[in-house]
Amino acid sequence: GEEAMLAAQPGPVSGVVLTFTVLVTSIALVAGLAWASARLLGLPVGTVRAVIAGLLGFAAAVGITQMLQPVQTAGRVAAFIIAALGVPLIVAMLFIVVAEALVPTGTGPQPVQVIRGARRAFARSRRYSQISRIAVRHGLGPYLRGRRQLSADASGGRAALALSLRRALEDGGVTFTKLGQLLSTRRDLLPEEFISELARLQDRAEPARWEQVEGVITESLGVPTGQVFADLGPEPAAAASIAQVYQAQLRHDAASAIEVAVKVQRPGIRATVEQDLDIVLRLAAKLESRTRWARTYGLVTLAQAFAAAMREELDFRVEARNMAVMAASWPGQQRAVGGSVSVVLPAVHEQLSSERVLVIDWLDGVSLRKAGQLIDDRGLDRADLARGLLRSMVYQLTESGVFHADPHPGNIMLLTDGRLALLDFGSVGRLDAQLRSGLQNLLLALGRGDSEALRDALLDLVTYPDELDEQQLQRALGQFMAVHLVGGAAPSAEMFTDLFRLGSRFELAIPAEIGTVLRALATLEGTLTQLDPEFDIAAEARQYAAAHVTEQLSPATVQKTTADELLALLPMLRRLPRRVDRITGALEQGRLSVNVRLFADERDRRVITGLTHLFLLTLLGAATGIGAILLVGAPGGPKIAPTVSLFQLTGYILFIAAGVLVLRVLFAVFSNR
Structure with missing residues (x-):
C-alpha cells in the first residue's frame, strides 16, 4: 500500500512540468484576455493597459472558477464556460474603459516615460x-x-x-x-x-577654471588649442553665466594675424x-x-x-547660422542707414565653430550699457547714433527679412571708430515677403498718421474673428495715434506695447513672427531712449516713410515692379480668353450649372461615419440588453439543467454581448482619438 501511495505522488520532474504547464497556460489566458478586450473595443489600446486588463480578467476567471467548482454538473457545463470566460472579458474591457475615462490615451505616462x-x-x-x-x-x-x-x-x-x-x-x-x-x-x-x-x-x-575651458575648446577643434590660436590666455575678456569670451589670434603668418573672440560654453552648464x-x-x-x-x-x-x-542659446551653431544669414543681406543696410552712423556685425569663422565654441572677429569697443560717459567724452552725436540704429533695424524688418530679435543695450557695442555693432545672434527673427510687405504698410501708415491705412495694414498681418467691428478698431487706432504720434510729442516707450495690447483687446491673433517684431521694437525703444532721451522716433519714422515712398516711385523701381507684376499675370492672361469662351458657350447652350457636394471634405465624412457607427452600436447594445432581460425572466423553455433553461442561458449570453457593445461605445466616447 505504501508503495502504491508513493507511486501515485508526482515526482520532482513531473512537478516541474506541471508548474511550467500552469504558468504557460496562465500567461496564454492573460494574453488572450488582453488581446480580446482590445480587439472588441475597436480602438488601439496601450500595451500596459491591455496587460493590466488581462491580469484583472484572469483574476476574475480564477475567482469565478473557484466559486462554481462545487456545482459543476453535466447540465451546467455550458453555463460554467460562459461565466468563466464571459465575465472575465467584461471585467477586462471595463477596466480599459474606466482607465480611458480617467486618463485619456496620450495624456497618461508610458512605461519608459x-x-x-x-x-x-x-x-x-x-x-x-x-x-x-x-x-x-x-x-x-x-x-x-x-x-x-x-x-x-x-x-x-x-x-x-x-x-x-x-x-x-x-x-x-x-x-x-x-x-x-x-x-x-x-x-x-x-x-x-x-x-x-x-x-x-x-x-x-565667476570664470570657470581654465583647464576645463581649454578642454572644451580642444574637444571642439579636435587638435590642441595652440595649433589654431595664438595668445589664447587663461584670463577671459568677459564671463557670463552661459559662456566666457577670450581674445586670441588665429595662427597665420604674422602679417595677416586675425584678432578673434572665442566664445566658450561653460562646462556642465547644459545639464x-x-x-x-x-x-x-x-x-x-x-x-x-x-x-x-x-x-x-x-x-x-x-x-x-x-x-x-x-535651448537655442546653448547651441552656438544656431548663432553661427544666424550670423551667416544676416551677413548675406547686410550690404544693403548701409544704403538704408544712409548718412547716419554705420551699423556692422562681426564675421563668423564657421569652420572653427561648433555647438559649444563660437569664433568671431574681435571688435574693439564697449557695450551701450556702459558707453554713456564715453559718448559724451568723445563728443559723439547721440541723435546720429540712434538714427543709424533705428534705420538699420527698420531695414532688417522691411527689406532683409532677417532681424536681431533682442536689440537691448548689452547686445549693441560702440566701436572705437564711432560705428555701432550688433552682438549675440542667438535670438533672430525671420519674415517672409508677405509679412515684410504688410509690415512696410504698417510702418508707412504710422509715419503718415493714417488710422484707416493702419487698420488695413494691421488686418493684413493678423487673423481676426468674423464678428470684428472694424469701425471700432479704427477708432481705437485713431486714439492710439493721438496719444503717441500726434502733436509733435515724442512717443513713449509703450508705443508698440500699446499696439500689442490693442490687438489683444480686439482678439486679433497676431502671428508669432509679428509678435517677435513688436517685442523687438519695444526693446529697441528702450535702447534708443537710453542712447538719446530726446530722440523723436515718430519724426524718424515719417522721414523713413517719405524716403521709402520716394524710392518706390522712382522710374527704375516702378519699371521693375511693373515688369514683375506683368510676368506674374502673364500665364493667367493667356488662359483667360479660352475660359471666357467656354463659359459663354455654356450659357448659350443652357449647360452652365453649379454643383455643391455635401460632405466633400474627408474629415466631414469621417465625423458622420463615426457618429453613425456609435449610434448603431448604442442601439444594438440597448436592444441586446432588453432581449437579455426578457429571456432571463421568461418562464418555460427546454431545460439544460434543473434550474437553468435554454432561454435563460441565451439571456446570459446576450447580457455579455450587450456589455461588450456598451463598453465599446463608452471607450469610443472617452477616447481622445
Whole structure:
C-alpha cells in the first residue's frame, strides 16, 4: 500500500512540468484576455493597459472558477464556460474603459516615460527644494501658492515685490536670471515697476577654471588649442553665466594675424539649464492652474517660448547660422542707414565653430550699457547714433527679412571708430515677403498718421474673428495715434506695447513672427531712449516713410515692379480668353450649372461615419440588453439543467454581448482619438 501511495505522488520532474504547464497556460489566458478586450473595443489600446486588463480578467476567471467548482454538473457545463470566460472579458474591457475615462490615451505616462520621469524627479528634487527656499526667503511664497494676486498690490507694493523678484531670480542662477531678462522686455505683460527692476539684472559669473575651458575648446577643434590660436590666455575678456569670451589670434603668418573672440560654453552648464527649465515649465503649469494672474498672462506659453530660446542659446551653431544669414543681406543696410552712423556685425569663422565654441572677429569697443560717459567724452552725436540704429533695424524688418530679435543695450557695442555693432545672434527673427510687405504698410501708415491705412495694414498681418467691428478698431487706432504720434510729442516707450495690447483687446491673433517684431521694437525703444532721451522716433519714422515712398516711385523701381507684376499675370492672361469662351458657350447652350457636394471634405465624412457607427452600436447594445432581460425572466423553455433553461442561458449570453457593445461605445466616447 505504501508503495502504491508513493507511486501515485508526482515526482520532482513531473512537478516541474506541471508548474511550467500552469504558468504557460496562465500567461496564454492573460494574453488572450488582453488581446480580446482590445480587439472588441475597436480602438488601439496601450500595451500596459491591455496587460493590466488581462491580469484583472484572469483574476476574475480564477475567482469565478473557484466559486462554481462545487456545482459543476453535466447540465451546467455550458453555463460554467460562459461565466468563466464571459465575465472575465467584461471585467477586462471595463477596466480599459474606466482607465480611458480617467486618463485619456496620450495624456497618461508610458512605461519608459515613467522611468525617465522618476529619474528626473529624483535629480531635480534638491534643486526644486532650493528654488522654493529662495522664493520663500524673498517673500514670494504667498504669490506662488495663489494666496495673493499681483493686481491687488498698489504701486508701492508692486515696487517692493519687483525688488524681491529680482533678488530671487539672481539667487536662482543662470536660467532664472535669463528668465528675468526676458521678462524685462515684456512691457505688454508686466507693470513698469517690474520692467525697471528686472532691467537691472546682470548676467555675471565667476570664470570657470581654465583647464576645463581649454578642454572644451580642444574637444571642439579636435587638435590642441595652440595649433589654431595664438595668445589664447587663461584670463577671459568677459564671463557670463552661459559662456566666457577670450581674445586670441588665429595662427597665420604674422602679417595677416586675425584678432578673434572665442566664445566658450561653460562646462556642465547644459545639464544645469535643462534641469532648471524643467522646473520652470512645471512651476508655470502649476501657477497657471492655481492662480488667476498666471492664467491672465499665459504663463505656460511664455515659459515654453523661453525654454525654446534657451535651448537655442546653448547651441552656438544656431548663432553661427544666424550670423551667416544676416551677413548675406547686410550690404544693403548701409544704403538704408544712409548718412547716419554705420551699423556692422562681426564675421563668423564657421569652420572653427561648433555647438559649444563660437569664433568671431574681435571688435574693439564697449557695450551701450556702459558707453554713456564715453559718448559724451568723445563728443559723439547721440541723435546720429540712434538714427543709424533705428534705420538699420527698420531695414532688417522691411527689406532683409532677417532681424536681431533682442536689440537691448548689452547686445549693441560702440566701436572705437564711432560705428555701432550688433552682438549675440542667438535670438533672430525671420519674415517672409508677405509679412515684410504688410509690415512696410504698417510702418508707412504710422509715419503718415493714417488710422484707416493702419487698420488695413494691421488686418493684413493678423487673423481676426468674423464678428470684428472694424469701425471700432479704427477708432481705437485713431486714439492710439493721438496719444503717441500726434502733436509733435515724442512717443513713449509703450508705443508698440500699446499696439500689442490693442490687438489683444480686439482678439486679433497676431502671428508669432509679428509678435517677435513688436517685442523687438519695444526693446529697441528702450535702447534708443537710453542712447538719446530726446530722440523723436515718430519724426524718424515719417522721414523713413517719405524716403521709402520716394524710392518706390522712382522710374527704375516702378519699371521693375511693373515688369514683375506683368510676368506674374502673364500665364493667367493667356488662359483667360479660352475660359471666357467656354463659359459663354455654356450659357448659350443652357449647360452652365453649379454643383455643391455635401460632405466633400474627408474629415466631414469621417465625423458622420463615426457618429453613425456609435449610434448603431448604442442601439444594438440597448436592444441586446432588453432581449437579455426578457429571456432571463421568461418562464418555460427546454431545460439544460434543473434550474437553468435554454432561454435563460441565451439571456446570459446576450447580457455579455450587450456589455461588450456598451463598453465599446463608452471607450469610443472617452477616447481622445
